[in-house]
Amino acid sequence: MTVLLGALLTALLSVGVLSVPLPYVVLGPGPTVNTLGSENGKEVIQVTGRATSTSAGQLRLTTVGVQPTVRLRSALAGWFSSDEAVVPRELVYPPGESQEEVEKRNAEDFQNSQTSAETAALRELGYPIKVLVKTVTPGGPSVDALRVDDVLTSVDGAPVTSAAKLTELIRAKPAGTALKIGYTRGGTPGTATVTSREQDGRPRIGVEIDQQQPHPFTLRIDLGDIGGPSAGLMFTLGIIDKLEPADLTGGKIVAGTGTIDDEGRVGPIGGIAQKLVGAKEAGAKVFLVPADNCAEAVRNPQPDLPLLRVATLDDALKALEALRAGGQPTRC
Template sequence: MKRRGFTVLVGALLTFVLTMAAVYAPIPYVILKPGPTVDTLGKDKDAEVIQISGTDVSTSAGQLRLTTVGVQPEPNLVSAILGWFDGTEAVVPRELIYPPDETEEQVDKRNAEEFQNSQSSAEKAALHELGLPTLVTVVTVTADGPSVGKLQAGDVITAVDGEPVAAAPRLTELVRAKPAGTERALTVTRAGQTVTVAITTQEKDGQPRIGVEIDEKPPFQLDIKLDEIGGPSAGLMFTLGIIDKLKPEDLTGGKIIAGTGTIDADGNVGDIGGIPQKLVGAKRAGAVVFLVPAGNCAEAKQNAVDGLPMFKVATLDDALAALDALRAGRTPELC
């Protein structure tokens, strides 16, 4: 082979290699895709998603499916181009999902914490909606606080100086009713036994404290078991699932209902991200309607999926009213 031909061949090979390296090198974007959906009334990995024991539960003919967004964290140029032309995917700057000051592990940890918090809020919202009592339960005892050695995780606080405690805000109110440094008598249920514990409050942030983190728990066992899903957006569907299991009525009317949205203990539904991908995922799962947070309605309308009506919900009551209307053959408020 002549030297000129050899040079051209080597140049072509180098160009090809460099081009392939550029095409398949990671780029500063991520791809959002329709993620899996999960029936909160059903099972995940052979285990009930919402597990309730110690009280009566009901079964439903339909489904209440939470929706998720899948993230491809390190796409290359080829997959990004394909994603741009795929109507079910979105290519977005990486920093929108993974902030520059956080590692992927830190983001995953934060999402897991938000997911746990959404479960707690879902439990409270459901119990409040059903008018069921809650137990003010010690979650952790603050190190070096006044309750060390006196209270422990799992204790249920039922009274302060003889005044009944039926909710977390009432405990806070009673503790703050007297100045820091006051000895308070807390009535506690521990392992089925009632005990009285004397605790001298300490001042923190200008308020008397007993040095514990508390949560409101139901008077029965309620757990949500779901792996590999993060973030707070499943709150609404968890709440509806808990209510459906605790009420005799079938909220679904035998239909597959999908939705999304955060929820707080008062039943307010918050907007979320990934609506376009969640709508596609819901349709693929066989959903016949989709519950959309009011704050997401404009985006949802722009990304509507044929054959999937979208109902606007700003509160838990809105969501329950929409399901009531569906069962009665009426049309709820549309986005």
């Protein structure tokens, strides 16, 4: 069998098949980055106008390396590698999109993940979000009910904690529903009844909104050459660690992954198996896994790398607190 396989490969090589690009990509462990540290001589998380603390450990985001052009030789190597995965090219580069377009979208997702990380971290640190009315649509359902600069606080008694939450609450009921919209106007609370209308197939209340989160310092995340939204959770934890006196890491190297939204919900990501390999190689002692990725992570474990299940920012903070106290956080 070995002789036959060798003869086949020799024959393929002789006709140049090994050099022909295949419709696959190879996924492998990418670099990991300590969000509490520096890259290329610059702090990853930069704070101006407020004192920051120093951690004895690390909070490392993890990435997946993508080999976009794959020939038979590298595909065979990937298929037989325990650290890599060979997947159809269309899973990474959808049909109709160029590699450059995908990379641009990934860069935008990465930027958005930083914004959501800042929002979630600042909420945890006690800086609430304000959802303000920016414009009222002429002839729309909110005319005579809401005004520019009203701060929207609730929908049918449910708190409006972010712009996304407002949209979620409005869309939770069909168009034509009379909604009780809580607001403050010039510091005075009030309630308006607004009947939603369908627009573009979805219920709306006819206002354009602006989300603000006042805080007396500036935050900046400075990290290039990484795309996608999956660093959101680790950026959020990094910001909190920098701005709080407590060391979230307890002196350990903590790795992880996961998207995050303004509400602090942690979402699933791709390439968890490769990220676990990268984390282990970086010396991580524990890995924060999005709840929806737990099953896949358990199928691809790394030795002596506990997998901690997190569905929210609060879950992640409680897991790290339990580690510092010598407890047992929830595992995958």
